[in-house]
Amino acid sequence: xxxxxxxxxxxxxxxxxxxxxxxxxxxxxxxxxxxxxxxxxxxxxxxxxxxxxxxxxxxxxxxxxxxxxxxxxxxxxxxxxxxxxxxxxxxxxxxxxxxxxxxxxxxxx
Amino acid sequence: xxxxxxxxxxxxxxxxxxxxxxxxxxxxxxxxxxxxxxxxxxxxxxxxxxxxxxxxxxxxxxxxxxxxxxxxxxxxxxxxxxxxxxxxxxxxxxxxxxxxxxxxxxxxxxxx
Numbered sequence: 291x292x293x294x295x296x297x298x299x300x301x302x303x304x305x306x307x308x309x310x311x312x313x314x315x316x317x318x319x320x321x322x323x324x325x326x327x328x329x330x331x332x333x334x335x336x337x338x339x340x341x342x343x344x345x346x347x348x349x350x351x352x353x354x355x356x357x358x359x360x361x362x363x364x365x366x367x368x369x370x371x372x373x374x375x376x377x378x379x380x381x382x383x384x385x386x387x388x389x390x391x392x393x394x395x396x397x398x399x
Numbered sequence: 400x401x402x403x404x405x406x407x408x409x410x411x412x413x414x415x416x417x418x419x420x421x422x423x424x425x426x427x428x429x430x431x432x433x434x435x436x437x438x439x440x441x442x443x444x445x446x447x448x449x450x451x452x453x454x455x456x457x458x459x460x461x462x463x464x465x466x467x468x469x470x471x472x473x474x475x476x477x478x479x480x481x482x483x484x485x486x487x488x489x490x491x492x493x494x495x496x497x498x499x500x501x502x503x504x505x506x507x508x509x510x511x
Contacts, residue, residue, distance in 0.1 A: 294441070320497075321497075321499070323499060325502075330504070331504045331505075332403070332405075332489050332491075332502030332503050332504045332505050333442075333489070333491075333500075333502040334502070335499050335500065335501065338499055378442070382497050385496045385497035386444065386447070386455065386497070387444075387497070387500065388441075388444075389441055389442040390441060391439075391440070391441050392442075
């Protein structure tokens with residue numbers, strides 16, 4: 291299987307919360323990242339969490355890390371149409387980041 | 400303003416052409432990366448430079464040749480490409496290797 295796995299699509303209604311999930315395989319990951327990619331653009335770093343933390347909050351974004359299950363999630367509160375994009379989870383192992391395939395978030399009215 | 404600028408944004412070339420992709424960053428970062436992004440595949444790391452020295456080369460075919468003349472510039476020289484090389488090529492930089500990365504908007508490459 292792949293080192294970092296994400297579901298490919300998520301559809302939510304505007305104003306609801308979105309939760310994007312990610313699983314990774316390497317327990318020696320030191321950082322875990324979330325990136326956002328809008329059409330025609332590169333990846334934009336949204337937030338990251340150190341492996342010794344279990345939660346990080348930044349305005350509408352909440353990252354939860356379960357090291358035991360190697361599970362990372364990104365919650366977006368009050369999702370807006372401007373949040374429609376592809377979201378990538380990545381882990382850093384031995385100075386090399388490994389990315390998932392990305393989750394396409396579709397926000398509809 | 401992403402801080403990482405890639406040119407050209409789009410490139411169409413034949414299989415026998417030679418072209419180069421350029422990446423420039425003025426963030427004071429010491430590490431730079433080339434990635435290939437294809438539809439339905441994970442982001443593929445191609446090359447990593449740290450302090451202008453290549454530190455990673457992930458089994459990339461020799462028809463792709465990177466160059467890092469200084470810490471602000473990174474090139475990807477292309478020659479004799481194949482149709483399966485059509486993809487979005489992304490450049491990124493980070494303060495040091497392994498730190499959170501800043502990406503450019505990519506060069507969309509199409510091989511005829």
